[in-house]
Amino acid sequence: MSLNNRGLIRKRSRVYALVILTAAIILVFVTFILRPHHTEIATTSQCGEASWYALRSQTANGEMMDPSKLTAAHLTLPMETQVMVTNLSNGKTLTVRVNDRGPYAKSRLIDLSKAAAIELDFMDNGVTPVRITVANEFKKYLTGHACKK
Structure with missing residues (x-):
């Protein structure tokens, strides 16, 4: 070579x-x-009943309630908290923003806007069993309503 x-x-x-x-x-x-x-975010959940409402009044955070938006009322979660709601009857899930206080019925966990009830497909029933899920940082605001395993 x-x-x-x-x-x-x-x-x-x-x-x-x-x-x-x-x-x-x-x-x-x-x-x-x-x-x-x-990145996986650690979450915590509650289970209970959700109802819906479509008032046109001022919400607890000062904005006007808009039934066409994906919002919710919760008694203890901070305003603006993003909450994943799963309808346990049909498996449908969506995320709503807390902008109001309630529900005041003892058996209820969360009140949802009319738009959220339509998305979760429980408008006709008025109430449905749900699981709500939030980031672990909000765990301290949740008491009771444990989910059954």
């Missing part, structure tokens, strides 16, 4: 090594840096 051929083979080997190294770096970059980061 001539000297020129050996030099050419070495150059090709270096090029192939560089290509493989570059591909490996890109793969690591895409896999670990650009991938969507899913």
